[in-house]
Structures are given as C-alpha cells and as structure tokens.
Amino acid sequence: MRDAVDRFDGLAETYEMHRPGYPAKTFQALLSDLRCPARMAVDVGAGPGNSTASLRQAIGPGWSIIAIEPGRDMRRVLSRRFSAAPDVHVADATAEEMRLPSGVAALVVACTAFHWFDAPGFYTEAKRVLAPGGVLAVIRNRRKPLPVLQAFDRYIEEHSAETNDLAQREVRKEPVVRDLAQVPGFMTARSCTYPWSSQLTPNRLIDLYLTRSTLWGVVRRIGLSRVMADLQTICVEQGLEEIPMVIEWETTAKWARRRSE
Known part of the structure; x- marks a missing residue:
C-alpha cells in the first residue's frame, strides 16, 4: 500500500470535496452480523x-x-477533518x-481502497486485528454507465501511459465473494448492493473525475488546462448543458465474519 500513496499527493482537498460518501445502511448491514462485544471500527485506506x-454517522455513539x-x-x-x-x-x-x-476491533472496512492493497497481506492483518465474531468488509462505490462517463473513460485510455483498459482495472477494485469466502479464519462471505443517485452539473462531474488517479496520470503527461478543456469539449459533444444530471450509483459491500476460536 505504501507504494501507491504518492499518487494522491496534492489531491486530498479535491478528493474530500468531490468524492461521495457511502449509504448508512451499507455499514448497518455489517453491524447486524457482528458477534463480538468490541466497539472499535477500523477504516483502512x-x-x-x-x-x-x-x-x-452510521454506527452512532x-x-x-x-x-x-x-x-x-x-x-x-x-486529521484536520476530525x-x-x-x-x-x-x-x-x-x-x-x-x-x-x-483482537481489538469489531469491524475492519476498506472503502474503495482494496485495489491498492496486497490482498493476502490485508486479509492476514485484518484477521489478526479483528476479535472473534468481528466483521471484515470491502465496500465500493460504482457509477452506472452513462454516455458521458464512457467518453471520459475512453479519453483516459487514449491518453494514459499507465492503462489502456479501464474495464479490466475496475474488475480488480474488489474481490469476488468466492475469494473472500476462502480467506482462512473467516466464515461464509456475504454481499449486498445498495442503489442511490446524485445530481451533478457537467463541471462538477469533471471535478469528480479529477479525483481519479488514472486521470491524474494524464494530467501529469499533458497538463491540467488541456485535460480540463478536453473534458469540457466532451460534455459539449454529449449535448450537456450546465444543468444537473442524475448520476446513478451502486454501493456494494462484501463481508465475512471472523470465526470464533
């Protein structure tokens, strides 16, 4: 995980401002599966x-x-935020x-961060940190396809020196339930998906995309002003005016409970 941290230098404020949070019921589903008295949660990445x-907000006082x-x-x-x-x-x-x-934690979660981890190392460490009956969860926000989003992704693929297949990269962002179920020391894995939506203007959508490390790879190659202009041109070509558009999201949680020993 340390190897990837420099990719986000300079993006923290943008990320905080434009990345969405997660529905409360995502975490509440995990709480209902706990079988331990500990009341410590660990948010990894x-x-x-x-x-x-x-x-x-979801777990309360x-x-x-x-x-x-x-x-x-x-x-x-x-640190400033909290x-x-x-x-x-x-x-x-x-x-x-x-x-x-x-054995100190009841809950270990990784929210749209799993793809930066060494998965076996993360699983081993999560098992160590969790109390028996605690829950390990991998959570991810995913946007449903829209023509403008697909055009943005094609733009990244065309200009990136790092990846020419974002679809394959997306697959690696979360484990499949079968893999999570086979992690030693954990019980059968579960999965739930929660749909929700947000409204973004084209400019706010560009701001959201500027939190993506893949797009910042392009920015570092050809410059922020050109990338901004190119994405704005794509919005015009898609017939988007400066009015809010509905972005459909899905939040998926995949989790497993640590076995009692």
Whole structure:
C-alpha cells in the first residue's frame, strides 16, 4: 500500500470535496452480523475521511474509529477533518501493517481502497486485528454507465501511459465473494448492493473525475488546462448543458465474519 500513496499527493482537498460518501445502511448491514462485544471500527485506506464520516454517522455513539491512511497529504486533511472528534483516531499505517493490538476491533472496512492493497497481506492483518465474531468488509462505490462517463473513460485510455483498459482495472477494485469466502479464519462471505443517485452539473462531474488517479496520470503527461478543456469539449459533444444530471450509483459491500476460536 505504501507504494501507491504518492499518487494522491496534492489531491486530498479535491478528493474530500468531490468524492461521495457511502449509504448508512451499507455499514448497518455489517453491524447486524457482528458477534463480538468490541466497539472499535477500523477504516483502512481512509483517504481524507469521506468513508470515515459515513461510517461514524452510521454506527452512532459508543464506538471508536481508527482511520488508517499512509498518504501524508490525505492524512493531513483527515486529521484536520476530525481534529475535534475524540472518537476518531488517525493512524499512519497500512492495510498490511495496521500497527494495532491483536483482537481489538469489531469491524475492519476498506472503502474503495482494496485495489491498492496486497490482498493476502490485508486479509492476514485484518484477521489478526479483528476479535472473534468481528466483521471484515470491502465496500465500493460504482457509477452506472452513462454516455458521458464512457467518453471520459475512453479519453483516459487514449491518453494514459499507465492503462489502456479501464474495464479490466475496475474488475480488480474488489474481490469476488468466492475469494473472500476462502480467506482462512473467516466464515461464509456475504454481499449486498445498495442503489442511490446524485445530481451533478457537467463541471462538477469533471471535478469528480479529477479525483481519479488514472486521470491524474494524464494530467501529469499533458497538463491540467488541456485535460480540463478536453473534458469540457466532451460534455459539449454529449449535448450537456450546465444543468444537473442524475448520476446513478451502486454501493456494494462484501463481508465475512471472523470465526470464533
């Protein structure tokens, strides 16, 4: 996970402002599957805290949250965001080495961050940190296809030096339930998907895309002003005016409960 942190330097404020959070019922479904008395949740790869804020709101009082983030820029915004929240503690650590006592957590979540982890290392560390009966969850927001989103993705593929197949990259962003079910020390995995929607103007949609590391790879190659102009041109070609459009989302949670020993 440490190898990827520099990709987000300088993006923390943009990420905090334009990335969405997660529906409360996503986390509440995990709570209903807990079988341990611990009341500590660990948000791994917390970024600037969008997932942490959603988690905190969903689980309510009586819990403490460890927000783990190895990126200095992201951690700076994360720490500032929760500076007045005594129940949220920010940690400079990784998914593979959380630096927490064994068996301390009831819940370990990774929200749209799993693809940056070494999966076996993350699973092993999550098992160590979780109390028996605790839950490990991988959560992800996914946009449903729209012509303008598909055009943006084609633009990234055409100009990126890193990837020419975003669809394949998307597949790697979360485990399949079968793989999660086979992690040693965990019980049968489950999955739920929660649909929701948001409204964005074309300019706000561009702002959202500018939180993607793949697009910033293009920005570093050809410059921010050109990328902004090109994306605005795509919006015009799609016939989009400066009025809100509906973006349909799905939030998927895949989780498994740690076996009692």
